[in-house]
Amino acid sequence: MRIGLLGTGPWAHLAHAPALAAHPALEFAGVWGRRADAAKALAAEYGVRAYDDVDALISDVDAVAVALPPDIQAELATRAARAGRHLLLDKPLALSSREGRELVEAARESGAASVVFFTARFDPVIxxxxGEQAAADGWFTARAEWLGAVFTSAGSPFAESAWRREKGALWDVGPHALSVLLPVLGDVTRVGAAVHGPGDTVFLVLEHAGGASSTLTLSLTAPEAASGNAVELRGESGVAVLPEGVSDAVGALSGAVDALLEAVASGRPHACDAGFALRVTEVLEAAEGVLGVGE
Structure with a gap:
């Protein structure tokens, strides 16, 4: 499958380009970026074509991988979907449910397959x-913490990200936490509470369709020594704790590529497709609304 990369930022360098270039079932066909010089440099590193025109790249490939801010991703991925191109997307899908819905509808109408790169979901251990926890009944409550030090540690490549500074941890790491909780506890039926903490920290209380509740602590401004992720489930089966993953970013993204190839071959949507990512976006939007009411 010929695939093109949209984006030249840190995530494109750290994960997308190396994973696309190394995957045996892909032909890494080219790079487009908002800065032509950055696209040329990244393309030269991998011996592929740098495109000045994003639509020219879309017309030349079977699929696109997107490593762009979510508002830009939504627009360009929708264009690619309308052209029938399969989609390897990043989270969050979009910064509004309206934009996300347009993308999902475009993919459905054209028959384009999609996979959204929720990193934890493509680690084999996690x-x-x-899957094991989703098969168990009787979960009572869950606690999830996704604590990053993007804005507090020196030298983070994501610290100058404009959309992260504007939208904060809710939209950056919130999708990761939800991607773990939703398949186990069921859809979110209500955002019961949402309050601000220090920096961009957000605390959420969610009610789930399965009857359980969950609490989320999300931050990009945690002290570096306190950063990390944790999920704890409690219920009739006892206590279950999220294990440590075994994949780095490139390995996890390679797993997402495998999932996209399987979705294309089988015609069956992946559990982490754009439709699932749209639901995550809707929950984040609802939480943002509750946060706004309390301000």
Whole structure:
């Protein structure tokens, strides 16, 4: 499958380009970026074509991988979907449910397959753990903490990201936490509470369709020594704790590529497709609304 990369930022360098170039079932066909010089440099590193025109790249490939801010991703991925191109997307899908819905509808109408790169979901150990917990009944409550030090540690490549500074941890790491909780506890039926903490920290209380509740602590401004992720489930089966993953970013993204190829071959949507990512966006939007009411 010929695939093109949209984006030249840190995530494109750290994960997308190396994963696309190394995957045996892909032909890494080219790079487009908002800065032509950055696209040329990244393309030269991998011996592929740098495109000045994003639509020219879209017309030349079977699929696109997107490593762009979510508002830009939504617009360009929708154009690619309307052209029938399969989609390897990043989270969050979009910064509004309206934009996300347009993308999902475009993919459905054209028959384009999609996979959204929720990193934890493509780690084999974590994925297996999620499946085991989803098969168990009687969960009572869950606690999830996704604490990053993007804005507090020196030298973070994501610290100058304009959309992260504007939208904060809710939209950056919130999708990761939800991607683990939703398949186990069921859809979110209500955002019961949402309050601000220090920096961009957000605390959420969610009610789930399965009857359980969950609490989320999300931050990009945690002290570096306190950063990390944790999920704890409690219920009739006892206590289950999220295991440590085994994949780095490139390995996890390679797993997402495998999932996209399987979705294309089988015609069956992946659990982390754009439709699932749209639901995550709707929950984040609802939480943002509750936060706004309390301001």
């Amino acid at each position: 994925s297996a753990w999620i």
